[in-house]
Amino acid sequence: MLDQKEAQQRAAMFLAERSRSWPSDNVRLIPEYCFIDRGRFIAPYDRVEFLDGGDEDAQLAGNLPVSVDLATGECSFITWAEAHDLMDRGLL
Numbered sequence: 001m002l003d004q005k006e007a008q009q010r011a012a013m014f015l016a017e018r019s020r021s022w023p024s025d026n027v028r029l030i031p032e033y034c035f036i037d038r039g040r041f042i043a044p045y046d047r048v049e050f051l052d053g054g055d056e057d058a059q060l061a062g063n064l065p066v067s068v069d070l071a072t073g074e075c076s077f078i079t080w081a082e083a084h085d086l087m088d089r090g091l092l
Helices: 004-019 048-053 080-088
Strands: 027-029 035-037 040-043 045-047 066-069 075-077
Touching: 004 027, 004 040, 004 066, 004 075, 027 048, 045 048
Parallel strands: none
Antiparallel strands: 027 045, 035 040, 040 066, 066 075
């Protein structure tokens, strides 16, 4: 079973790997918005220009958080259905 620190490290590595092919790969997790739900570590992220500089034009829209299964360490992006469930429960 992963702890929160290990899960965050895996999420960051997953995001770095996946974002390499994106038009703007300058993204980073938002640690203060990460949380654990139903055995998964959920990690929202955004562009560094927005997070560090407040550039609202750089803010991402429609990006789905990274999910890390705490039992297996498997990483993925959450689905829209999962995002709606988390939003309905006030978690996202």
